[in-house]
Amino acid sequence: MSDTIFSKIIRGEIPCHRVYQDEHVLAFLDINPLCEGHTLVVPKEPARTMGELSDDAAAGLGGALPRVCRAVVKATGADSYNILQNNGAAAGQEVEHVHFHVIPRQVGKTGLSIHWDPLPMGEEALADMARKIARLC
Ligand code: 5GP
Numbered sequence: 001m002s003d004t005i006f007s008k009i010i011r012g013e014i015p016c017h018r019v020y021q022d023e024h025v026l027a028f029l030d031i032n033p034l035c036e037g038h039t040l041v042v043p044k045e046p047a048r049t050m051g052e053l054s055d056d057a058a059a060g061l062g063g064a065l066p067r068v069c070r071a072v073v074k075a076t077g078a079d080s081y082n083i084l085q086n087n088g089a090a091a092g093q094e095v096e097h098v099h100f101h102v103i104p105r106q107v108g109k110t111g112l113s114i115h116w117d118p119l120p121m122g123e124e125a126l127a128d129m130a131r132k133i134a135r136l137c
Pocket of ligand 1: 005014016017028029030031032033040085086092093094095096
């Protein structure tokens, strides 16, 4: 995959407001935050999407994420937060290096709106889809 802005940040070639770092992960503030404390949690391994991440990098990411969430909530005083993770252009991913957005939420204080428009699916269609995905897991 091609080099991204996040790889440059991980290598220290571009500055960031770092909040956490370990062997597998770097977390820093989003440069265009949706609210105070909007943080990006990024694996150091340069994978484009979650499905392309190695097991080791994924485990490291999974360990670091709750830790950063706890810190963001404490630092901002938010009582809620969203974790947002975009994969691919159709999902809104702009930087092609896996990352989680940790977005603290307080009523009226976040520039984030989430609209769910559920697709009606019958029991049989759900069962078919579950079988199809399960075969590939
Ligand atoms: P995506 O749409 O790919 O899920 O989100 C990419 C995020 O990276 C955006 O929220 C954007 O503000 C943030 N971002 C892009 N470039 C930089 C940068 O150079 N530094 C930091 N700290 N954040 C960035």
